[in-house]
Amino acid sequence: MARFHNTNNEGRQKGGFGERFQSLPKSIRIFGVLFLLFLLLSAGALSFFYFGPLGKIDYTTLPLSDDDGESLKEGEGGTSDTDRENFQDLDNSEIDQVPEKLIGMTQSDKNIENIVFFGLDVRKEGSDSGRSDVIMILSIDHVGKKIRAASILRDCYVKIPGHGKNRINAAYAFGGPALAINTINLNFDTDIQKYVKVDFFGMAKIINTLGGVIIPELSEAEAGQIRKTARGGSDVKAGKRIPLNGEEAVAYARIRYIDNDFYRTERQRNVVKQLTLKVFGMNLKKDLSLLDDILPNLETNLTRSEILSIGWRVLTSGYDKDIEELCIPVDDEYQYANINGAAVILPDIGQNVKALKEFLYEAKT
Numbered sequence: 001m002a003r004f005h006n007t008n009n010e011g012r013q014k015g016g017f018g019e020r021f022q023s024l025p026k027s028i029r030i031f032g033v034l035f036l037l038f039l040l041l042s043a044g045a046l047s048f049f050y051f052g053p054l055g056k057i058d059y060t061t062l063p064l065s066d067d068d069g070e071s072l073k074e075g076e077g078g079t080s081d082t083d084r085e086n087f088q089d090l091d092n093s094e095i096d097q098v099p100e101k102l103i104g105m106t107q108s109d110k111n112i113e114n115i116v117f118f119g120l121d122v123r124k125e126g127s128d129s130g131r132s133d134v135i136m137i138l139s140i141d142h143v144g145k146k147i148r149a150a151s152i153l154r155d156c157y158v159k160i161p162g163h164g165k166n167r168i169n170a171a172y173a174f175g176g177p178a179l180a181i182n183t184i185n186l187n188f189d190t191d192i193q194k195y196v197k198v199d200f201f202g203m204a205k206i207i208n209t210l211g212g213v214i215i216p217e218l219s220e221a222e223a224g225q226i227r228k229t230a231r232g233g234s235d236v237k238a239g240k241r242i243p244l245n246g247e248e249a250v251a252y253a254r255i256r257y258i259d260n261d262f263y264r265t266e267r268q269r270n271v272v273k274q275l276t277l278k279v280f281g282m283n284l285k286k287d288l289s290l291l292d293d294i295l296p297n298l299e300t301n302l303t304r305s306e307i308l309s310i311g312w313r314v315l316t317s318g319y320d321k322d323i324e325e326l327c328i329p330v331d332d333e334y335q336y337a338n339i340n341g342a343a344v345i346l347p348d349i350g351q352n353v354k355a356l357k358e359f360l361y362e363a364k365t
Contacts, residue, residue, distance in 0.1 A: 057298050116181060117135075137152070137184075148323065150327075202298070329345065
């Protein structure tokens, strides 16, 4: 039997919203008001961050290549005689950067976001044509509520699309962030599309703004290098739980000649870990003004909305503050080599891809 709507006034609920709201139980009314207030405050806070501090970041977009990504599935291959003959050690050379396009990749797991952090070694403040001496994949696991950091050694000798083989840190100098990302995806079978970049001048400013960092243990050799190379000078001494200012921390992260690239990236991760702990411990109400000094030093192709979404989840959803770490290449899966007079690292690509995937996704491959 067909049903018809009652169009008489008797069938209508009497009173407007105000009357109906007052008729609800008191507890429900209080909850409703508090929930509405929460939504308004949250919207106001998000709007403030969206149009306020986040507006100070240097946002950029990376044009997409027409390449469908198949070229990144070709694999790394071996090191041929031609590769060796064509290799040039460009560590101390100025390279004219020609920005390239990003090859689009599909995200492997929608619950795990992989963002690459580049720390640029530039000769002049404000320059964008330096090598990415810090290459760190920051992986955010929204299910496991973990943050992981995988460092890739700058001296890894790998295939750079369109440029033969070279140290991986040269990719940024050749073609900017897009080529650097393409190179990581090509060699290590990753799905990275987003990056954050800061040069060492900006890194020092950020560390100073946050009040410096504490290094768990500083050797005499490390302290000596800091005293020798820190901009503005330093009288730091060896010991445990040593406080460093921005210039000292950058000098610490750049130390290379007293040991090797493995120790160097460990020092870099120490600095990043300490910075992360500082951020986790920030009182946004009290320390909000600090963001005005921090954020202008960053460049990224993340959107404001993406930053807000990630930041909100990480800071409010109980993510583990202990960052899990990995260094690529992993132990025993690489060789040292000297090519045309330059010291490089030859990673076993297959074994390092396997180790990286297990680390990022906690899954056996």
